[in-house]
Structure formats: structure tokens, C-alpha cells
Amino acid sequence: MELKRIIDRVYWLLDRRRTLVTLSAYGGKSVYGEKIFNFNDKIYREWIPYRSKFAAAFYKGLNGIDMKDSYKVLYLGASSGTTVSHVSDIIGFNGQVYAVEIAEEMAVNLILLAEWRKNIFPIVGDARKPENYSGSVPKCDLLYQDVAQRDQTDIFIKNADLFLKGGKIGVFAVKTRSIDVSLDPREVIRNEVKKLRSKFDIIREINLYPYQKDHSLLILRKKE
């Protein structure tokens, strides 16, 4: 076994096959049933591509992203905290991830996670109305959005305007099926990209098949 670094605290664990892992910031406790690896006295958590779109993007060829220690991250659509837990690993004790989730039952798990992962800041609220939490969330270095709503592009732009620093990265998981079922997925992406173009540079577009169906991940940089 050996480790190959992708970005700080995210590695490929190379054995017979490669496994994406993050260096755990909070010990060897499993969050959602993922495997825990001990390697050179450090604890790594498996990052499962079928559970997390962000992980799937790494499996599909994403080989770097501006995300590191002490970053402030705004995460919209945190759900029960699967991906959030890995983001919390990457940004470390000094980072902050503001996790917004609207569904109460999902948010319960998120809050329980935040109890022992102190860099997670749970917010139960609607990402459509960022003004409701704008008082408590500072300007962020990364905006991650995975909300699977029809107007998800508008939600993204609204939040980026308010919270994302210029020149920083936005990660945008597009669920083509929830924007328009009847259109061709490629067409949907093209339309959404058109809307984003005035405010963002499109760095990459990654189709997440076969890990996630009908999903693409867009990596964007906010214009200065």
C-alpha cells in the first residue's frame, strides 16, 4: 500500500485498486459506514464515490482543486453530512464549513455530526433565501452546492454573490433530471452554463456516470 497525494489531506490509497481517502481530522470514527484505514500511524477515511458526488468527481479525473487547510466553505444541500464530513477533514480544525440543509430529518444527522466535528456549522434553512443566514455566515473561500432543485442555478448565483470571494472556486453539482426531465441532459447543462457564464469562468465539467446517474459536477471560478 502507498499513498498518492491529490490535494492536501486527500489521497489515493494504492493497493490492488485505488481508493480515495481523506486524512481524518477527528479520529477513527466512521460517519456513514465508510472504511477506516490506518497507515503510518495516521487515520484515513474512505471517500465513497457512490455516496458523494465530490468523491465521484475525483474518480472521474478531477486532479486538483483550490481547497486547503483553514478554508471557509459554504455547503448548500448538506443532507445528512456524508460529503460534509470529508470537507471537514480537508479544511481541518482551523477551517469552517457552513452546512445548509432544509429537511429536518436530514438535518438531525448533520447536527449530531457537528457535535463532535467542531468545524461543521449546521444551519437549518432554505438556500433559496440566503438573506436568512447572511448575518451568521462570513465570506467563504469555496462554495459547494448540491441541492437538486429546478432553480438550482439561481440559488447558486444568489449565494455566490453574497458569500463567495472573488477569484475563488464554486463547485456545482447539477442534477439534470431535476431541472428538466424531458430535455436531453447535455442540453440542460449547456443552458445552465450559459446562465453562469456572465459571473463565472467554467474550469471543468465532469460527468459523474457511472457513480451518479444524470449528474454533472461543474467547477467554476468567480470572476474578480
Added chain:
Amino acid sequence: MDNREFIEKARKKIKEGLSVDDLIRKLIAFSDSLEKGENTIFEQLNDLYFLYYPEAADKLKERDNFIAALKESCDRKSTSDKLAIPIESMGLDLDDEEIQLLSLSVNELSNLSDLRKVVNDRLNDIIKKIYPNLNAVLGSEIAARIIYLAGSSYLLMLMPSSKIQVLGAEKAMFAARKKKATPKYGVIYNHELMLSVSDKLKGKMAKVIAAYTSLAIKTDVLSKEDKSSIIMEKMLKDINRVKNGT
């Protein structure tokens, strides 16, 4: 910076956000899976019993009859008495231990069935207490299910009655996007008044029921008063109009 403040705020918000609708949703899902489990177990048990006493198993193809007939004892003698069929059987003769196993299984099935009744009763009580108007229009079973399908009573209140009419027929609704005709009714189809009209009038009937459902849930959520007698009076008038074709 500490996240304690955020956690406290989020916890409070969740406490405020949860409502009796969530309980209704969970209870319905529970009752549904209980029924599913009952049916699977019943099929297997009936199969097993078929091996032992096919003549009786053939007569006990209904789940509730099966439970009622075999609850006390499963052996051929008592069953043949109960069903008044000859005791001679072409089935496989089983040992006492296996018959006991059968008995035990039927009892467990009966317990599951009782449990589901308790769940449903509880559900009916909740609906009657909290949504009296909706209960009057739809009956508690459909009322609970329609809240479940809508997500919450508030979301149901916001829906136009045309959407309420086809709640539960999502599959047909999506098919209608392509070529087929739009569905006329969803869960409302199970309403007792629907049984009383011919197929031709069922669409109109569903429209009336959906309209009054919409009215009833608005009354329940917004005014929280029991105006079911007024609503029902108006609804029956409209229903008679549909029936008479005027």
C-alpha cells in the same frame, strides 16, 4: 470560533419544524410495510400449509380467513371440523413439531395483523382530532394518505384541487407527458362515494371530491375550526348534481 451557537439554533429550528404531519407520514409508511410483510409471510405460510393439507389451504386463500381458521390450532382434525371438509388428505403427513411450528407462525402473523390495526386506529384518531374537516370529506384513511403524498398539510393546502385530484397517480401523470391521456383520479379513487357512481361519472366525481378536499384542508390549516357539517352539506349537493347529470 465555536459551532455551539449554530448547533443550538439548528436544534431549536428542528424542534419547531417537526409537526404531527411527520408522525402521520411515518405511521402510514409503517402501516404499509406491515401490510407488505403480512402478505409475504401469508403467501409463504399458505404454501407451507398447502403441503400438509392442500384441501384446506385451497379454501383459505384470503389472508384474514387463513388467520382466523388456523389461529388456535393447525392440525388436520380441528381444521377439518372448522371448514367441514373430510379429514383424509393427499398432503404430506407432518410431525407434531412441524405442526407446532406452523401454529407459531400463524400466531405471529396474527400479531402482525393486530399491530397494524392498532397503528391504523391511532392514525385515524390523529386525523379525526387534527383535521376534522378533511376527515369528513375523505374519511381518515384517504385523508392520511393524501397528506402523506402531499408531504405535509401545509403543502396540501397550497395545492390546486386539480393537483389534489391526481395525487397518487404520478406514474400515469408522467406517462401523459408523452402520449397518453391525463389520469382522472389518484388516491381519491378509493373514496366510498366513487363506488356509487358509474365509470363514466367517476372523473367528474373525483373533481368534486378534490375541490372539497382543497376547501377542507384550507379550513383545517388556516382557521382550525370544525366546519365539516357545512362543507359536507355543500359537497353532497354537488355530488347529487353530478349523479343526476345536471
